[in-house]
Amino acid sequence: MQKAFASPSQAAPLAGSYTRIADLTPHHDTLCSMRHHLHRHPELAYEENATAAYAARQLESWGWQVARGVGKTGVVATLSAGGGTRSVGLRTDMDALPIDEATGLPYTSEAPGKMHACGHDGHMAMLLGAAQHLAATRKFSGTVHLFFQPAEEHGVQSGAMQMIEEGLFERFPCDAVFAMHNHPGAEPGVFLLRRGPFMSAFDKVVIDIEGIGGHSARPHLSVDPVVVASSIVMALQTIVARNVDPAQSAVITVGSMHVGTASNVIASSARLDISVRSFDDGVRALLLRRIEAIARLQAESYGATARVQTTDGYPAVVNSSEETDFAAEVARELVGENNVVEQAALVMGSEDFAFMLQRRPGALLRIGNGTGEAARMLHSPHYDFNDRNLPIGAAFWSRLVERYLGRQTHTAV
Structure with a gap:
């Protein structure tokens, strides 16, 4: 058995079991359907109108309170349960890239010159899966904010900065924020984390x-x-x-x-x-x-x-130690110690989630997208997100919320 998470946040686990991958596995086809829909309809930075509307409709149908137009085309969904006063933010990116897709997949992009070549479609599907599960189970006490952020690929005047300038954390207070990005070159379901500087x-x-x-x-x-x-x-x-x-x-x-x-x-x-x-x-x-x-x-x-x-x-992504250690513990509980890489190698790519980390403690982690043919480089016309990660990522987000906004201390199972 594993010990309960203890940190200055005083987050305490729930009574009862936490979300497992097996809880989301029966929904794999639904998760794939959402991901493939998003993949077929990519939109570039600050043009994510249909993407945002799709996410908002899904979230509202599950009982989330949704705010539209945050950071131009961004969406924020909020769900509260129990009497807890703590809050946590989970962020996903929404925009695609100006690339002609060459995968030949059945769900290939229907928008010429536009493609989800960085996996943002998968990132959204994982968070949507967690949103549906959390709304159904509500095994937490506090408030969860989901940030569906535009324009991560913009390079300048990014979506994260735009949302923050429009009062993101004043309107939707968070004690900590977390984000996840896929990582070609590591096996699916392997989590990579690093305390301190992680992405350039x-x-x-x-x-x-x-x-x-x-x-x-x-x-x-x-x-x-x-x-x-x-x-x-x-x-x-x-x-x-x-x-x-x-x-x-x-x-x-x-x-x-x-x-x-x-x-x-x-x-x-x-x-x-x-x-x-x-x-x-x-x-x-x-x-x-x-x-x-x-x-x-x-x-x-x-x-x-x-x-x-x-x-x-973008500034460097600098993960806070407490939140990184917490995310690593949640990952170890979910997938086992052998599938968690702590203090992973520095990543020379950049991420505008760095702006959020400058204002709130938190962590960005990466999940393996596969090796060999599955490890197509990000931003390649042949890239595709690995659907094996969908229930894993959704379960991780669900368990992280349950652990961070727990009701009472007990031994994790």
């Missing part, structure tokens, strides 16, 4: 280079932005290798270079789009400072100019 901060940098255009046969009369841009790209590689402490993690990726239109024309300008990832605030500032200096000085050395524009993206 993200910033976007655009470098506009101005040279002097001309005829390709007379390069001496021009200042070629292709050469300037290439020199900047190569010099940028030295920042992580030679300026960042080797004990720190950082990535600078030049994602696109736009320059020129014909082989016999030397262009007059070029543009570089850059993704910058880091965990430490000092390293984050260093990266942006060095990118600007290198771009400006490299351009000047060729007789060109470079204008650097930096856009703040």
Whole structure:
């Protein structure tokens, strides 16, 4: 038997058994049906009107109180039971990506150029499954808020920030917040957690280079932005290798270079789009400072100019220790110790749930999406969420609520 969770939150377990995976397994087909519906009808950031309406209808039919239009297209559902005064928030993302799907699945996207290539359809289905189960059982004492958040993929002015700016935590108070994301490369049902920094901060940098255009046969009369841009790209590689402490993690990726239109024309300008990832605030500032200096000085050395524009993206996801340990304990109870990875490796991807964690204690955890063919990279046109996770994730959310908002202390079963 496992001990009851005890933390400064004074959360106490329920009398009676907690939700198990077996309690949700009979609903697997229903969960799949919801997930496949969402997959067929993807919507991009701040366009999730039909997605939000679908989630709201389901939640209201189960007895949840629903607020629409939170953070433009977001939905918040609230359910209270017992006389408890504590509250917990569970967040899922809703938006899809501008990708043409290439899976060939029966439930493939019906929206050209749009696809759930990051698993947000699965994230929503797991939380909807938990919502239905919690409404039917109500084995908790307190208040649960479900955040169906838009625009996680937006990169800037994200859905989490929008919801917070519109008074999310004032309208729907939470003692802690939790979120889950799928993780290709780990087996389904394996939970990965990490105390402290877990997912990286993200910033976007655009470098506009101005040279002097001309005829390709007379390069001496021009200042070629292709050469300037290439020199900047190569010099940028030295920042992580030679300026960042080797004990720190950082990535600078030049994602696109736009320059020129014909082989016999030397262009007059070029543009570089850059993704910058880091965990430490000092390293984050260093990266942006060095990118600007290198771009400006490299351009000047060729007789060109470079204008650097930096856009703040997402901060690093930093999980609070108490809530991470609690989520890990719930996961161990549910799937066994061998299927829980604590202090998992850092993830260089970014997540706007970080904004919520800056304002409330909580944790983001990841659930394995499979290995081999099932481990298609996120944001790939061949990606698909693993339906084996649906009852597991729904059971996890249900048990976490029951444990966090428990009625009385007893030994967990």
